[in-house]
Amino acid sequence: MGVRLQGFVLLAASLALVPVAAQAETGLSLGNMAPPSGQAADLAQAVRQITGVRVEPDGEGLRLVLEADGALGEPTTSVVGNALVAEIPNAVLALPGGDNFEQFSPTEGIALVSLANEPGNRVRVSITGNDGPPAVNVSAGTAGLVLGIAPGLGLASGDDNAIRIGVTGEGDEGYAPRNATSATRTDTPLRDVPRTIQVIPEQVLEDQAITRVGDAVRNVSGVVQDGGFGSTTDQLNIRGFFTSGIFIDGFRGDGSGFAETANVERIEVLRGPASVLFGNTEPGGIINLVTKQPLDEPFYGLELQAGSYGFIRPTIDLTGPITSDRTILYRFNGAYERANGFRAFDQTINRYFAAPSLAFSLGDATTLNLDFTYRNDERPFDRGFLAIGRGIVDTPLSRIFGEPDDVSRVEEYGAGYRLEHEFSDSWEVRNQFRMLSTDSFDYRAEPVRLNEATGILTRNFRSNDDIGEVYSLQTDVLGNFSTGSVEHDLLIGLDLRRQTSGGTQRRLPGGLTPSLDIFNPVYNVVERPPLSALTNEVRNNSDRTNALGLFVQDQIQILDNLIVVAGGRFDVVSQYSRNNRTGTDSGQDVTAFTPTVGVVYQPIEPVSIYANYARSFQPNFGTSVDGNFLPPERGTQYEVGVQAAIRDRLIASLALYSITKTNLATTDPVNPDFSIPIAAQRSGGMDLNVAGEILPGWNVIASYGYIDSAYTEEYFGLPPGSRVQNVPRHTASLWSTYEIQSGNLQGLGFGAGVFYTGDRAGDFEDTFDLPSFVRTDAAVFYRRNNWRAAINVQNLFDVRYFKANNFGRVAIEPGAPLTVVGSLSIDF
Structure with missing residues (x-):
């Protein structure tokens, strides 16, 4: 809403x-x-x-x-x-x-x-x-x-x-927003950006009744779920590469729990290496959530969603001026969510979220925004299903293989500011800070090994207890100037980040956790042991990362129809880890230079042809026989594409890309206890996306992605050419709505969509397959004056499907069966 x-x-x-x-x-x-x-x-x-x-x-x-x-x-x-x-x-x-x-x-x-x-x-x-x-x-x-x-x-x-x-x-741009910030850190028209960016606007989130980022990115080619840590957090894959964490307003999250969408204005998916602006990232791309900001006109919105499996979710959105001269504005977004879920847990989902923010006008040229967030999430810790042979065990979708009271809890506090000052019409400075503090806990009966002949599943009571903090500071100087007939939009930036984390994993000693017959399960055979009984401590660590990044980017308008975007970044990353069980320390200092260059040529007004070269880096935690850490993993992308405005409000894009990730650690054949950086992963493919308004009232968002991803060298025993876990060769989506524009039925609308994911390697060793699936959704809604009512049906044909695998053969996340969600929203 x-x-x-x-x-x-x-x-x-x-x-x-x-x-x-x-x-x-x-x-x-x-x-x-x-x-x-x-x-x-x-x-x-x-x-x-x-x-x-x-x-x-x-x-x-x-x-x-x-x-x-x-x-x-x-x-x-x-x-x-x-x-x-x-x-x-x-x-x-x-x-x-x-x-x-x-x-x-x-x-x-x-x-x-x-x-x-x-x-x-x-x-x-x-x-x-x-x-x-x-x-x-x-x-x-x-x-x-x-x-x-x-x-x-x-x-x-x-x-x-x-x-x-x-x-x-x-202005309301519906399904086809024209601008994005993720590719250039400036508000730049998409047609002027030599990268592939897909924007999922708020109207799509509303029309599809989306509350999770993972559901939203089904509309984007080449993006799939990759893990999920027991159905408790967002873990995604872009262009064949696991993407670590989700960014919020350009700041890195810590990856704990599901990101909230109640205060999200749009979701931007930047595909390809993004290290030049965001530091150490995977080469597939990033996902950036752009949040709602205070408005200078009052607006009050309420929405209630309710549906299958005890789901209920009220949200609130309030904004407007505090002072009569509108120099102080506010916004408040809040959400509560409760659900039983489609799995047979006694543990329910309970989620609270609040996001107040303030905006101050400190004169004609200076603004200050303050924002705060609080998130508290409690839900079942659910490892999901099990592999048997090359397939997945055929048991009822509601059956669980842990214990009914397995639980995950995440509590997060966030605070930040954004200070902007315009020195002149051409130069401004922007300083931003963001702090996140997260406390996470889980306790579950972890599936360990399935005897496929007898159906007996060995399990182990385990608990993780972790805390983490992220402090991020960004300072950007932006300027526009000309050198002769050539126009420049210059961005000079400094990023500082300090991230600390620590915690434990404790397990019940072997043989004390009751096994489970997966075909005739009996739960609560023994009372869940107290945490003090989990005496086998397998992890007790304290980690710290300090990162400094300096970058320069220039958007150069050489001709009216020719734009070059070039940039480079220098990073220094210092990592330290202490094993509190053994009292040993390890650490490394990594430096990396990351360049990027792209060209946009616009032969006619509606068409942009572009090409780019971009690199990424990630620190490598493998160690060689001499005890040194391996050099950073490096990603390199070559991409060409075209963007076209089919109509004013209907945009299409097509991209071809090749990405190679090198310096992957693999076992040293001479010294098997150590690693050497010779493995590599390649990913090549195509992204096709269409979004916008076909005719007044008729909207569409569609995508097709082709990914050919494999390891090109031996990788921890995998032969060259092996498939990458959770990465399908084909993905596709089509969602469309139509709202009647006049007459007695004006405001009545219908929506329908299909979402396809191809078959995938189920685990790292490719010992089983995740089957392909087609999920169909539908909606009917009625909009009149300042209110909207809707019914969304998700998985209309009750298809049995599996979204991703966490690890091994005992942690496969199932998709939800047929689900009905009703919603009613009103704006004042």
């Missing part, structure tokens, strides 16, 4: 009320509509062409979309009779049908929408109501303006509230 551009719904509830008379005399300047300062000078000079006008139904009002060849300047408004008039400076109409536009009676209460050129490179937009001037909400976009229109209340009543004008920031 989030802010949607719905004209009267949003405006009547939250926007400032301006007396009609005052506006008629002086005109109303939308001060908040000022573009970013770096663009102000350009907008004052450049004359933008408005190349398209769309009038679309939107609730009880209209949506007027002005398509332009760049950002339009700040409009001024005035009232003339029953018409609200907006004049856009430095713009001209350049429509295929002429230099004016008229549409009579587009909806009830609106008599006319017209646009015409005015002297002095101005465009006049006139919206005439039947009974009075309309209510209009103006939103800025990177290539035009969006106006939400609702019939006015009429001047005859003497109501001062006939006109409500406000700014919501970004």
Whole structure:
């Protein structure tokens, strides 16, 4: 649930009320509509062409979309009779049908929408109501303006509230957002980025009733689940490589528990090496969650989801100004979740989440944002199913192979700030800090070994108890300048990170945990031992990582249709680990230089052709016979691709890539207790993605991914050419919704989708197969005014499928059977 551009719904509830008379005399300047300062000078000079006008139904009002060849300047408004008039400076109409536009009676209460050129490179937009001037909400976009229109209340009543004008920031781009930050650390149009980025916007999360990041990335080619640590955390694979952790607003998480989506505005998936901006990462890519920020107009949203297996999840989203001059803003996102789950555990899911944030305007050029998060999650620790032969044991999906009260708990606190200051229209500095503190615990009957002949499963009571802290500091200097006719967007950055962790794993001595007959299970044969009885301590460690990164990136506009993005990063990573059981220490200092370069060529306005070269690195924990750590693992990618705007709101991309990861540690054939860095993994393939609006009300997001991933050298006994665990050769998805735009059924919508994952190697040694599957989802929803009701059916045909394997043959995560989720949301 989030802010949607719905004209009267949003405006009547939250926007400032301006007396009609005052506006008629002086005109109303939308001060908040000022573009970013770096663009102000350009907008004052450049004359933008408005190349398209769309009038679309939107609730009880209209949506007027002005398509332009760049950002339009700040409009001024005035009232003339029953018409609200907006004049856009430095713009001209350049429509295929002429230099004016008229549409009579587009909806009830609106008599006319017209646009015409005015002297002095101005465009006049006139919206005439039947009974009075309309209510209009103006939103800025990177290539035009969006106006939400609702019939006015009429001047005859003497109501001062006939006109409500406000700014919501970004226009609602539906399924096809145009900008992303993950690839360049700047808000850059996707068409200007020489990388493959897929954005999953808030509307997709809402339409699919998504609450987990792992479910959201089913819409992205080449991204699959890779593990899951007993169905307790997000572990994903991108382009054939395990991706370690999820980033939140560009900051690295610690990988404990499921990331929360209640305060997520969109999810950005950057594919390929990302070390130049994010430090030590795997070469497949990263996932970055972009969170919701305080708004200067009040908005209040409530949503309740309820469904199968005792699932219930209320969420809240509140934002607006605290002070009358709007220099202090707030936002609060909260969620509670409870569920029994489809597995036969006595332990239930209980989850609490809160995310308050504040934004301060410290003068015209300085802003400060403070944010806090709290997450408390308790759920079953569930290793899932077991392999038998080359397949998976055929038992009821609800049957568990641990104990009914196996549990995982995660408690996390987070706090941070973002300080931005503009020195001029061209230069600014950004300083950000983020702290995460996590305490995690689990206690379970761990499956150890299955006797496939008898069906007897050996188990062991085990418990992990860990704490971790991550402190991250980022400082960026951003500048735009020209060298002759060449324009530069320069980014210089410094990153500091300190990450500490420590904890224990304790086990019950062998032979004391009762085994389980998987075909005739009996649970609670003995009372769960107290933690003090787990006397076999196999891990007691304290770890520390200090990292320093310096980088430079330049986005160079050589020609209007030729962009080069080049960057380099130097990292120093110091790692220390103490084995508290033995009293021994180990550590290493790693340095790495990571370059990247990409080129974008735009032969015509809607098409971008790009190529890139990028590298990544990860410290290597293998040691050689001389006791030294091995050199870092290095990833290298070569990629070419094309992005195209099929229509204004329908975007497609195609990429071909080749990634090689080298310096993988493997057993030293001469000294088997040590390692040598000769192993390598390669991954080549294709990503195809389509997202956007086919016709008014008809949205689609689709993908196809091909991954050819294998080890190219012997890797801990695996022969060259061996498959990589959990990596399918093919993935595909298609999700589409249609919402009726007019008539008695206006607001009624339907959605359907299919998600395909090919067969995969089940474990590292490839001793069994994870079978391919097709999952089908469906939805029906009804949107009216400021509320929305929906029913989502997930796994419509009740297909039995398995998402991923944690490790070995005893930890295969099952997918949920047919699940129904109902939701009701209301915005004020």
